[in-house]
Amino acid sequence: METAKLILRGKEYDLPVLEGTEHEVGIDVTALRAKSGAITFDPGYGNTGSCTSTVTFIDGEAGILRYRGYPIEQLAEHSSFVEVCYLLLYGDLPTENQLANFKGELAHHSLIHEDMKKMFEGYPPTAHPMGILGAMVNSLAAFYGDVPYNQDVQLNMIRLLAKMKTIAAFAFKRSKGQPYVYPKNELSFTGDLINMMFSLPTEHYHISPIIEDALDKIFILHADHEQNCSTSTVRMVGSSHANLFATISAGIAALWGPLHGGANQEVITMLEHIKADDCNYRKYIELAKDKNSDFKLMGFGHRVYRNFDPRAKILKEAADRVLNTIGIQDPLLEIAKNLERVALEDPYFVERKLYPNVDFYSGIIYKAMGIPTNMFTVMFALGRLPGWIAQWKEMTADPTLRIYRPRQIYTGEVLRDYTPISERN
Ligand code: ACO
DSSP states (O other): OOEEEEEETTEEEEEEEEEOTTOOEEEOOTTHHHHHSOOOOOGGGTTOOOOOOSSEEEETTTTEEEETTEEHHHHHHHOOHHHHHHHHHHSSOOOHHHHHHHHHHHHHTOOOOHHHHHHHHTSOTTSOHHHHHHHHHHHHHHHHOOOOTTSOOHHHHHHHHHHHHHHHHHHHHHHHTOOOOOOOTTSOHHHHHHHHHHOOTTSOOOOOHHHHHHHHHHHHHHSOOSSOHHHHHHHHHHTTTOOHHHHHHHHHHHHHSTTTTTHHHHHHHHHHHHHHTTTOHHHHHHHHHOTTSOOOOTTBOOSSOSSOOHHHHHHHHHHHHHHHHHTOOOHHHHHHHHHHHHHHHOHHHHHTTOOBOHHHHHHHHHHHHTOOGGGHHHHHHHHHHHHHHHHHHHHHTOTTOOOOOOOOOOOSOOSOOOOOGGGOO
């Protein structure tokens, strides 16, 4: 077995070397602390492999993203989101029969318990839908059984995939003060979501195939992204054997943050801010470069992709298609195009390899579709759900799973004695 040598304070340690199927190399340090007393230090886990996984492969330098070996470009062009869900969950593309059964199951389980509707009413209409989504997904455990770890959770995986889009649409309707629209089995997964969000119970609603296709693509592109912040959260929480619903609810909370899934909402907030400031986008480019300001160009940069984000490339084309079809004239979209153009030529952004990421274009598409900004991250969560479930399923099936428990380097006070309050100054 190949090993790496570590010399620490004059002593030599052999550490096993792992190699993945795409030749990624890792040094196994699991026994290091027992052997040497030392831990590895990697704040933010940017250089830490927390698991082995067969779900998604990313090469950030080369701009490669593959689910189960299939390039994202091929999946985005030829498959549907439901097909990708199947691929992520079960490891292979479905046959015609398998896909038909899977679609049937998703349609069959898309209703939520009627009593859950009362819970939506408890929220103020101004409540952020991500808060409602996280709470409702957690609450599914109360309605659909807190299935103990290691029991057959197949049904709850399907339930969650099927019901989360209904929850998302109901949260949207609640914020609009409109009546809920129930799922329709004859519609596609994405068409059904659009119908539940935008139609009224009394009217026939035409779903634009271009919008349906663009949204389906966004979902495919978001479906998994290996060990990102929310997926690592899912694995972290799941490692304690928490139930599936609680575990995914934790992933939703992690995704909500503006440095992660919340960035798509922040993109539009930033564009609106620039619009209100006489559309002076150049000022904000300068501000983003100024080290005395904490302003960042939202929707730019990525921890992993250092050349281009392959998802952003596909979405840029989808965004152009949607905007051309709808024929929308929106000053925000003009500002977005100008920011993109100027930033891509500016040495600050070029040197740091800061390119528009997937959130930059998805935010623009959502805006053109008429989806309010506070629903953007909910859409991201719907897309990421199959990835979270697939990663959780993979982890829980691993017989060697141990609870996630990182170490730390303590830098606080050394031992000191308690002083009575009268003696403190
Ligand atoms: N605007 C201006 N400068 C930036 C930006 C930005 N958006 N992003 C990074 N930089 C600068 C940093 O200040 C740093 O400059 P320095 O080397 O002079 O100190 C350099 O580029 C490297 O950036 P890091 O902070 O090291 O990048 P990191 O990998 O830690 O962060 C992140 C990545 C969080 C995505 C960051 O680029 C960012 O905050 N972007 C804006 C938020 C965003 O769009 N998030 C969505 C990510 S995609 C997703 O979650 C699906």
